[in-house]
Amino acid sequence: SQQGEEDPQALSIQEGENATMNCSYKTSINNLQWYRQNSGRGLVHLILIRSNEREKHSGRLRVTLDTSKKSSSLLITASRAADTASYFCATDHVNYGGATNKLIFGTGTLLAVQP
Amino acid sequence: NAGVTQTPKFQVLKTGQSMTLQCAQDMNHEYMSWYRQDPGMGLRLIHYSVGAGITDQGEVPNGYNVSRSTTEDFPLRLLSAAPSQTSVYFCASSYLRAGEFRETQYFGPGTRLLVL
Numbered sequence: 001s002q003q004g005e006e007d008p009q010a011l012s013i014q015e016g017e018n019a020t021m022n023c024s025y026k027t028s029i030n031n032l033q034w035y036r037q038n039s040g041r042g043l044v045h046l047i048l049i050r051s052n053e054r055e056k057h058s059g060r061l062r063v064t065l066d067t068s069k070k071s072s073s074l075l076i077t078a079s080r081a082a083d084t085a086s087y088f089c090a091t092d093h094v095n096y097g098g099a100t101n102k103l104i105f106g107t108g109t110l111l112a113v114q115p
Numbered sequence: 116n117a118g119v120t121q122t123p124k125f126q127v128l129k130t131g132q133s134m135t136l137q138c139a140q141d142m143n144h145e146y147m148s149w150y151r152q153d154p155g156m157g158l159r160l161i162h163y164s165v166g167a168g169i170t171d172q173g174e175v176p177n178g179y180n181v182s183r184s185t186t187e188d189f190p191l192r193l194l195s196a197a198p199s200q201t202s203v204y205f206c207a208s209s210y211l212r213a214g215e216f217r218e219t220q221y222f223g224p225g226t227r228l229l230v231l
Contacts, residue, residue, distance in 0.1 A: 030215045042205060043158075045219030088157060092215060101165055101211065102173060103220060105150070107157035 006089060010110040019076040021109040023089030024069075030092040032065055032072050033103070037086045046074075046087075081115045116141050121206050121223035128196040128230045136191040136226050138206030144221070146211040147189040148173070149181065151202040152225075158205065164189055165211060196230045203227050 007022045023032070031050045035043040049056045049065045049072065056063045062075040076083055088108045093100055122137045140147065148163035150173075160173030164183040178200060180192040189208075193200060207220040 033219070035220075040225075042222035042224050043207075043220070044222070048219070090220070101146070101163065101171070102160055103148070103207075103209075104160060104174070105158040107155065 006087070006106045006109045008109060009107070010112070012112045012114065013079055015079060015081055015113055015115050017079055019079050019083070019111055019113070021074045021087050021111070023072045023074070023106055025072075025089075025091045025093070025106075026070065027093050029067075030094055032063075032092070033090045034061075034063060034072075034074050035088045035090060035105075037088065037108070039085070043088065076111075079111075079113045081113050084111060084113045086110050118142065119206055119208055119221050119223035121204075121226050123226060124224070125227045126229070128193075128228065130197060130230060132196050134193050134196065136193075136204055136206075136228075138189045138191065138223060139187050140189075140206075140208040140221070141187065142208065142221065143186060144208035144210055145186065147183065147206065147208045148220075149179070149189070149191045150205045150207065151175065151200075152205060153202050161191065161204075193228075196228075198230045201228060201230045 005024050013019050033048045034046040037043045047058045047063050049063050060077045065072045086108045089106045090103050119140045145166045149161040150158040152158050159175045161179050162181040164170045167183050167186050170181050183189050204226045206223040209220045210218050
């Protein structure tokens with residue numbers, strides 16, 4: 001089964017509002033990454049947060065990680081119509097044998113920003 | 116740099132046909148992988164490779180073969196296409212440091228495959 005599950009599945013907001021997406025995962029991780037995908041295109045990396053970090057910022061993006069709850073959130077502030085896309089979390093998880101060398105993606109959140 | 120390239124962009128197959136999806140990267144990445152993306156399912160890992168001559172299975176490997184004879188190329192073979200393999204296929208590559216993905220995955224533009 002997939003490691004990451006995003007919530008909500010879809011989100012519609014007005015331009016200028018903040019958008020928050022959540023990701024939950026099941027097993028221990030090295031890091032967690034967020035990606036964006038515009039319709040019909042490949043994925044583009046947004047931000048990476050290591051397992052020993054709790055919060056990270058990049059421009060209008062803010063990512064938090066709570067390893068005790070096995071969850072992460074992506075906040076996009078002052079959203080723009082151009083932020084309309086699907087957003088995916090991806091986890092680099094480990095097991096007792098060490099690294100799994102697998103980057104597992106969640107099911108994604110479809111964000112629509114209305115102008 | 117061209118980044119990650121995939122060919123073809125679109126392909127229509129009949130059930131039972133075989134084909135190879137090509138993927139190449141020019142960034143000297145040791146790690147390469149194949150994902151398929153279906154509506155509502157996100158991306159699922161098919162196969163991956165941590166270096167030339169080394170491949171391993173992902174979440175959904177059945178019906179697919181891979182090989183990694185060079186650092187640059189990582190082709191995905193469909194042995195006998197089935198309608199369930201209709202999907203969009205993405206190839207990705209990255210550096211891998213001590214078994215950890217510390218940097219971004221670079222994705223190709225995708226191959227849209229329809230199996231009739």
